[in-house]
Amino acid sequence: MARKEAEDGPADRAPHLPWMRYPVDIDAFSGCPVPQLPRLDPRLAEAVQRMGIKSFFPVQEAAWVEMIGPGAFERDVCINSPTGSGKTLAYALPIVQMLSTRKVRYLRALVVLPTRDLALQVKEVFDAIAPVVGLSVGSAVGQSSIADEVSSLVRKPKQDLYPTIDEEYVKMEPLTKVDILVATPGRLMDHINMTNGFSLEHLQYLIIDETDRMLREAYQSWLPTVIKLTHSIGQDHSWHDTDGKTLLHPLTTIRRSGVERGFKGKCYPRLAKMVLSATLTQDPSKLSQLELHHPLLLNSGKKRYRIPTKLESYKLICKSNLKPLSLIVLLQELQGHKCLVFTSSVESSHRLSTLLGFFEDLPFKFSEYSRLQRESTRRKTLEAFKEGEIDVLIGTDRMARGIHIDGLRYVINYDMPPYVKTYIHRAGRTARAGESGSCFTFLRKHEVKTFDKMLKKADNASCSLHSVPEESIETLCPVFSSALKKLEESLESEAAKKSNSGDKIPSGSKRKRTNQK
């Protein structure tokens, strides 16, 4: 329990950092119809409407006011707002509008996210709005080979083509092909370290989505590296004419002319930052890594965490040996809707999906989704789930962050989430964008108290008891014993194959796991 407190922090204690104690209340905004958002570029308004959006959500209006409205992005912005509340557009729209008047193409906005799936999802949002104002969006996520990625991000310097060209000109020549880059930390570092012409010198905006997760892992020190590369200490923005008179370099971007306080009178262009999460950390030591400039917190609700308004939470109490059967009965009950099942580990997901595979005639299609699978397998599985070809996806917390799947009605915690944050992100895959959804959590008797206490840390987290009919469980019992036997045999044979081949990927994950009912 002490560890849990360390991870989550006491829910109701006032934050240590004074600026976190006086947030802007996102709930004070009601959201507004697209045409009424002040100063929104008409081309962007049209693009947003083409996305099917009629009104902006409160978090989007609040962020707009701070970035484009009177706030003018003078302070770095931190957003703590529930899952599915529309945080992506809350940053994408102002960033695109702010860059829409740029004259020369430089990499000016960087969005960093923890996983490739999430980054590609965010890129889709930028792709829907940025081109209408002439901006180009790139991704550095490792979806394609590094060579393909490099050629999509930077041009070859003209000097490579015309060796006699003036060196001064070459230095000034912008090589980037993109204005906005959506990246995962690993690939970002690859480009920083190895890609000729890839530069963060002109970066004006840094967006860190899923911030608490991003700060938990160092990811090859990407954050200090980015901050260091964008500080202009020692960087000479000036040019000198033949008489030695100082001129401004004609192609230098003045990022933001704000002078950072406490910088001993030196003025350097400020990199404006925005950080977001549904469970934003309040830990000063973690937040200090961001070097935020007079940060302003935009927060939803009174408590530190909030569960989406239309999410219903249920708990199912059952003995561990009957858990697979209760799950099958529950899935039969929920049949006809997409459902995500979360387990505590990849091994547990693999075990569960293998076991379900030995039950014949299940009335739903299911599949495993695990980081141990090949990337291509995972992508196909997720696509099939999105398309409705698979009803149930079984996986781990890798699926819990940020992923949006249209029409996902149900989330099941097959294993109890260890922290309230984990619950929020798992459950938050449903009840998104104002839709309804339910989250079921399987508990053993002794876990109930801990679970109830954990949920109390979040706003709007009442949880009812749900039970599945015992007769339905009993009818499955005869198949269960033979399925368990087959499971043990299957796992043993996989382990034997693995030790023979020294293969780290379980052979089961290479097989097609989808039952073809």
Ligand SMILES: Nc1ncnc2c1ncn2[C@@H]1O[C@H](COP(=O)(O)OP(=O)(O)OP(=O)(O)O)[C@@H](O)[C@H]1O
């Ligand atoms: N103004 C809007 N009107 C209708 N739908 C919207 C609006 N803004 C965003 N959406 C939709 O809401 C869904 C959730 O948005 P988004 O993924 O940005 O949420 P989020 O707050 O980032 O969630 P998470 O914390 O889980 O990452 C998306 O499908 C998006 O298209």
